[in-house]
Amino acid sequence: MRLSSAELQGRWWTWAASEPEATNPVADRDGSACGRNQAHDVWFLAGTFGGRVERACEVPGGRPIAAPVVNTFGDPQDCAAFLSGAQGTVLLDGKVVEPETHRGAPITVEAAQGNPVTGEEGRFEVTGCGLWVQLPSLAPGKHSLRIRGRSGAFSTGVDYVLTVAATAV
Structure with a gap:
């Protein structure tokens, strides 16, 4: 399943802005928040507010x-x-x-109170853009995912150890 640019970005920003800082997946230092508020049809992973982290995350098959x-x-x-x-x-x-480069899509974001991602709460319209990856479901077992991104003086990096569960039959 591949999401359109607007759906991918709107859903991801809404997911990322759904938690306060203490449990926010973008502020997460070790992966303990990666399962919070996940959608039923796609598993979102987060970058950082700058800098690098290592996270371990369990992903459903x-x-x-x-x-x-x-x-x-x-x-x-x-x-x-x-x-x-x-x-x-x-x-x-x-x-x-x-x-993939997503040059700019009108998106709708729904942000929770106290979230550190958007700086505001409620529903609003913006243009979303960036470099993105969409991966098909991974085989059960351990996988490494290394993400590095930069724009201007801002840089982010995450090393994920993903443990994918076997799919129930």
């Missing part, structure tokens, strides 16, 4: 995975400026996965 390499939202000019210097790399089990 049969779920595709979606994650930003580096992303932002704002108006179309913000996105153009952000993407002009955006670069990123993704390695899944040591193999290169090419990030």
Whole structure:
């Protein structure tokens, strides 16, 4: 299952903005918050607010995975400026996965009170953009996912150890 640019970004930003800082998946230092508020049809992974972290995460079998390499939202000019210097790399089990460039899509975000991601709460419309990966569901077992992204002075990196559960029959 592949999500459209607007659906991917709107759903991801809503997911990322659904928790206060203490349990927010973007602020998470070790992966303990990666399962919070996950959708039933896709498993979202988070970047960071800058810097690098290592996270371990259990993922249900049969779920595709979606994650930003580096992303932002704002108006179309913000996105153009952000993407002009955006670069990123993704390695899944040591193999290169090419990030997709999402140049700017109108998205709807629903943000919870006290979330550290959007700086505001409630429902609002913005333009989302960035470099993204959408992976098909992974085979059961352990996988490594290395994500590095940069735009201007901002850089982010996450090393995930993903443990994918066997799908129930």
